[in-house]
Amino acid sequence: MAEEVPIARSPIVPADPEVVAAGWAVSGRRSSAALRITDCMPLAKVAIKAPLGGAMAHGLGVRFGRSARQRWEIGEGEAVVLVVGAGPGEWLVLGPPRTQDRLRSVLCHTAAVTDELVSVIDLTHGRALLRLTGERSGDLLAKECGVDLADEACPDGAALRSAVSGVATDLIRDDVDGADRAPTTSYLLHCERSSGQYLFDSLLDAGAELGVDIDGYVPPGL
Amino acid sequence: MTVLREIGRAPDPMAMRLDTRPGEVVDRETAFTFYWNGHSYPAYEGDTIASALAACGVRIFSRSFKYHRPRGLLTADYLDPGCIVQVDDEPNVRGGHRLARPGMTVRPQDTWPSLAHDVKAANGLLGRFLGPGFYYKTFIRPQSLWPTYERVLRRFAHGGEVPATAQAPGGRPRYDKRFAHPDVLVAGAGPAGIAAAVAAARSGAQVVLVEEEHSLGGHLRWGGPADLTALQELRDLVGATPGIEVLTNSVVLGRYDDNWVAVVQRGLAGGAERLVKARVKCLVVAAGLLERPYVFAGNDIPGVMLSTAVRRLVNLYAVRPGTRAVVLTANPEGDATAEDLTTAGVQVVHVEDARRGGDVVRAFGRSGVTAVEVAGGRRLECDLLVTSVGWTAPVSLLTMAGNIPRYDERCARFRPDVARLPSGVMATGGIVGDGSTAELVAHGEATGREAANRADRLAREWRTMAPQGSGEGAARPAPRPESARIPELAPQPHPELFRGATHGIVDFSEDVSSKDLFTAVAEGYRYVELAKRYTTATMGPAQGKLETVNVVAIVAEATGRTIAETGTTTWRPPYAPVTLGALAGRSREPRRVTPMQPWHELHGAVPLVAGAWIRPDHYGDPESEVLAVRERVGIIDVTPIGKIDLRGPDVPRLLNLLYVNRWSKLDVGRVRYGVMCAEDGVVLDDGVTGRLDIDHYLMSTTSSGAATVWEWAERWLQTEHPDWQVQVTPVTTAYASVNVAGPRSRELVQRVVDDIDVSSEAFPYMAVRVGQVAGVAGCVLWRIGFTGELSYELHIPASYGLHLWERLLEQGRDLGVRPFGVEAQRILRLEKGHLIVGQDTDGLTRAFSAGLAGLVKLDKDDFVGMPELGWQRESGDDVRLVALRTADPALVPHEGTQLIDGNDRICGRITSSRMSPTLGRSVCLAQVAEHLAQPGTEVAIRLTDGGTAVATVSEHLAQVDLQGVRLRG
């Protein structure tokens, strides 16, 4: 009794109006506030474990503590992905919505060639993913995260894991182009799924005095 | 009655307000009113509560703690022990510091029935009964009266009324927190502190400058024209120097290991406080000096003030503190105070110079000073007595860094041992020594530069270690040369003045007199730490900042030792009081929910808080939920069950190590139940693990054990077997998990699976299948039976969990499907005799005690806890988990109820008990002593009312479906 793939739901209840994008129920809200938070749940999220210093690690080309945008051939097309050195021997690949199966098969294929022990696990649905954008995003995070996020310690492209609001969270500094093409400070926050709503609410609460606002999701969002 | 008149009359608007002073901080263009003790008073913007009231002639602000003597202003700043008030719903506000605001309601604290007529002032007459140790001696026997004593004592205690909520009026949060990572944090913004901050920032450091008062400048603010010029220059420098974050009305609470520095920021919008948790690379303590009160008879009468209090009132707030003054001075600041009073139109009737043998013997008056007796017996009429007899270095932050201050008799104060400070902590300014403004600034500058250097070295070290750098060249300039020389800042000589010829109050907050300290010493409390605790001197709201050195000096005097021999008491955090709200921060409690939580909430689920998880306990009627599962089909959201993805050729070795049972021969497509123990043999967790592929397994754990088991596996792999080829990935919330249980569960599951054959032959008990469910690929299904019924656990990618849940309810409507919660599940498993780790086992329960003998494979090469379990099996004198059948089927003994043997000794306890809807009688699991564990043995249950009831040990743990026919159907 096969059926259509249903609508996927984020752990974070979408702010009104709820719309469907790329098979996901997301918020259609638009904000131009100087400090914005976006639920980026629809992005594909694939976790990789592989030996340090091995062929798979070399192929991914990103060391622990850093992230990089790469253009990958996936199946019939290309995709821009963000490869994150998330832990020792641990990587996270973020891709456009609905690419997780293709990303996984590309990665599994590469892994098979290396002959190393490699785990490739689709965690698209297993993690929450938020983006915090704005010059004062560091000030907001300083309320909830004890790591020094100053530019010198945590420049664009940095990746680290720490506690944010008490939840183990991958923090990726991933600046975006602002309205006038000037780079704007932005962070991706990636945590275990069931804590997603709590983390989102906690950041909204902490950022209230800084004027943080919810901005809906627009694909591809990477 | 003079007091009554003063309080009761309409305030004389600013009768004591002076004409404009050069350094005043009040804005005369902005006037407003507020309320004190039920009456309206005028104030200017910039006034503190104390200065505004003093400007209107108010002299009494509180009643003292023990004897309820009237108290006025002593220091006119944050520390003032006489001016602690209730402001709106906020207790214990420091009236000498808190700025007056339009409309604020200020009330005195701890005065009953009124400030003017304080019933407890009778204590003053009974003073001899309230000597040191009074509370210890009086309220000790009989113990049965302790609750009464507590009620009596509570009425005599400090403290106002605590607000009922954490929200400030207007709904804004009252409290906040943030982290900070400054290179240099300067505590104190007098001339040296400002100079240090500017110099450090100019050297490239990110600086936080913390000042407890509302503006920068320290003592320069109430100084003469030269001081005010220097003040303006220093403030301009701060404004012009990038890289300095200025926190005024903020105070450093403590310095902890590795320069973890807590700062509380006060007076934010909405009255909020914010705790700043700063990891500081170099801390510069520039806390200045505090003026010390003098001990003599009558030293707490309103109108006796410190010289700094007078200079603040006159020069900052343009308030005339009296009309006729006597000044006792031992230093230039005291001399300057006499000059300030003259310019303020106060008649200085006499200056008593302590440097030339002058002294104050006693002050006279009740609600205010009326006269003073000075050395030689001369009596002078006055309403203001100013003392300027010495300084205390507030060394708290340095002692928190391990520094031991030493008494220096030449300058009559304890001084930090700056040569022995750790490299991350420096000191500058008055706390180090005395000097002109230029000398203080020079010392501060050199200290600030060196602090920046030290911070830079540490920053480089840390950044070299961190992996986040882009590697695109260091953003910082090359390291600077080694330290610049820091000039000397020697203390000026000062006479030693602590107590005069009479006894007076030492601790104004706690109402402890020098006589009390002499008594304590006479009673044997000869060490200052003991005398302090016995008398409670230094233990009140001022926390010793005003009184510690006087306490030490008086204990030294009473014991015939020197001050250096007596030593000081320990300075501990917090340096200043902080609300518990600020320490707690914004209300925040991690909360985990499943994808189906919105449905649960909509359908009346009663929430169960299980760790961070919020789960449905039941939907209104757990018994009928149980019957639905036994008779038809039920579904339960079991998403919190731990799931761990295991990959690699050595996974079986890991499973064999962690579980007590055997894992070598698990076929692909099969699941097995396993139990883990710790190295002491105590049951740690249980769950099923399925083999999805050759080198791919999915382990499940208990909900509460998910994180523990993951860490446990990592620990064994990383520290004992780093050579094993295993990768562990927690995937608990990657899947939403639903258990479909009941005789009709197969029918229901059949309706939602897309490509899985769920027939009994194709999908037997303890099998696992991967496939598409309800249109979603990548689902994992296993057939297990915690409830004792035919059941399937469906794990679906979590974003589709709600979809699956709704689909099951919709598809199962004709089958009578019902959602059930944790409570029904607990009853179901109890009927089936399945244990819950942590409920039916505890921190001492080893595997053989938990009815798991059949599982433990002692012939394996190794597993965690194996030796202990081997010895447990041999010893045979432990407890056993059994099912108990109460003689009275309606009796459900409380969980935790004790079992007693024939000799009235405890022999076990009930671990789980419920009324079974299936059997219509109670069912229990219990731990009993092994010799009583034989089926048919009778044990007694000690009921909570003291009576006993009889129960019999059952043959099986299970009470329903003993053969497991339902499970395997």
Next chain:
Amino acid sequence: MIVLTCPWCGARDSEEFGYVGELGARRPDPKAATPAQWRSYLYQRANIAGWTSERWYHRMGCRRFLTVERDTTTNEVRSVLDAGGLAEDQ
């Protein structure tokens, strides 16, 4: 709260880590150990005032078990190493 310089993540607050315990005797052979040997491994700790080697787990960070040399009297830390000997450039 002390700073631990994690070999993977850099300087972090100790709040991010879990303290596992003092490094003591190695795990005895479970087949041959006497009760005395096994319980010494389970329960006996030196509890040194001074330099100790101990195990920590970077729970909120790299999730690696670490060997930390710490002076229990001053909280000074002089080395933090990966307990499993893992390194980036191996």
